[in-house]
Amino acid sequence: QSVLTQPPSVSGAPGQRVTISCTGSSSNIGAGYDVQWYQQLPGTAPKLLIFLNSNRPSGVPDRFSGSKSGTSASLTITGLQAEDEADYYCQSYDSSLSGVWVFGGGTKLTVL
Amino acid sequence: QITLKESGPTLVEPTQTLTLTCTFSGFSLKTIGVGVGWIRQPPGKALEWLALIYWNDDKAYSPSLKSRLTITKDTSRNQVVLRMTNMDPVDTATYYCAHSVGSGGDYWGQGTLVTVSS
Numbered sequence: 001q002s003v004l005t006q007p008p009s010v011s012g013a014p015g016q017r018v019t020i021s022c023t024g025s026s027s028n029i030g031a032g033y034d035v036q037w038y039q040q041l042p043g044t045a046p047k048l049l050i051f052l053n054s055n056r057p058s059g060v061p062d063r064f065s066g067s068k069s070g071t072s073a074s075l076t077i078t079g080l081q082a083e084d085e086a087d088y089y090c091q092s093y094d095s096s097l098s099g100v101w102v103f104g105g106g107t108k109l110t111v112l
Numbered sequence: 113q114i115t116l117k118e119s120g121p122t123l124v125e126p127t128q129t130l131t132l133t134c135t136f137s138g139f140s141l142k143t144i145g146v147g148v149g150w151i152r153q154p155p156g157k158a159l160e161w162l163a164l165i166y167w168n169d170d171k172a173y174s175p176s177l178k179s180r181l182t183i184t185k186d187t188s189r190n191q192v193v194l195r196m197t198n199m200d201p202v203d204t205a206t207y208y209c210a211h212s213v214g215s216g217g218d219y220w221g222q223g224t225l226v227t228v229s230s
Contacts, residue, residue, distance in 0.1 A: 002158055036216035038159075045208055045220045046151075046159065057218065089159055091216050100172040101149065101161035101216065 003028065004090050004104035011110040012080045020107045022073040022090030028102055030071035033093040037066055037075045040087040040106075049088070050075060077109070085111045114138035116148075116209050116221035123227050124199050130226060134192040134209030141167055141187045147212040148192040150183065152205040153223075160205075164212065165192055201228045 005023040012018040022035065029035060035053050038046035048057055050066035053073065063084075065076045073092075077084055090104040120132035132150070139146060149164040163183040164172045173181050182195040192209060206225045210217025 034215040038216075045223050046217075047220070048216065048218045051216060051218065052214070091159075091161075093215050097175045100164055101151075103151075103159045103161060106158045 002105035003094060003102035004092060006088075006090060006104035006107045008105070009108045009110065011112055012077075013112045014080055014082060016080045017076065017078045018080060018109065019077075020075045020088050020090075020109070022075070022104050024071050024073075024092060024102075026071065027096035028071075028092045028094040029068065029073055031095055033095075035066065035068050035073040036091045037064075037073075038089045038091065040089065042086070046089060080111055082111050085109055114211055114219040116211060116219060118207055118209050118221045118224040120207075120224060120226065122225060123229065125230050126200055126228060128199050130194075130196045130199050130203070132194045132196075132207055132209075132224065132226075134194070134221060136190050136192070136209075136211065139211060141165075141185050141190070141192070143167055145213050148185070149210050149212055149217055150192075150194045151208045151210060151217070151220075152203075153208070154202075154205040157205075162196075162207075163194060199228045204228045 037050035039049045040046045053068040054066045088107045094102040116136040147166040150162040165183045180197045185192045206223040208223045209221045211219040
């Protein structure tokens with residue numbers, strides 16, 4: 001059972017927009033801690049996609065955007081492409097016994 | 113550029129102690145604000161954070177695994193070592209190390225698969 005809750009799967013057709021949610025609690029996202037998003041392509045290590053809620057590292061297309069509100073965060077991908085098919089994980093900090101870094105359970109994005 | 117690489121045994125027997133080494137380049141663990149974390153991922157499952165060590169030698173551990181984990185650093189060799197005692201088949205996973213300057217890992221190693229089996 002992950003501390004942060006994500007939908008197990010989402011899907012969309014090429015060109016469409018999809019949003020992945022990440023729900024936390026008052027000890028992590030709701031406490032004001034920042035959210036990161038990672039993309040994990042099949043058989044590879046996770047790659048930082050969004051940091052500090054809404055910032056993109058150099059090289060990440062602006063099709064990827066992040067936001068945070070209350071105890072939740074969201075990753076939005078616009079103009080969906082086949083190469084976006086991957087697992088996506090949210091991550092934050094938790095001030096309770098859950099630990100320092102906490103992850104979501106991951107969301108499998110399927111491009112139809 | 114920043115790179116990290118995990119190394120260690122690919123197979124350990126139940127009850128043994130696992131020792132993994134993260135060798136990095138492109139940054140120093142003497143720099144204020146820098147940390148290195150360990151994260152694992154069982155086959156087909158989600159990421160799980162294990163431990164984190166900071167430039168000032170502060171350490172943090174996953175509460176559920178704290179009694180089994182030890183993280184140390186060797187700044188002269190640019191290495192971070194994770195020890196996990198009393199290994200069990202459920203600990204079979206790919207183990208990653210990651211560089212951090214804030215709330216998460218911005219650079220990750222390629223990971224190393226550790227199988228626990230007799």
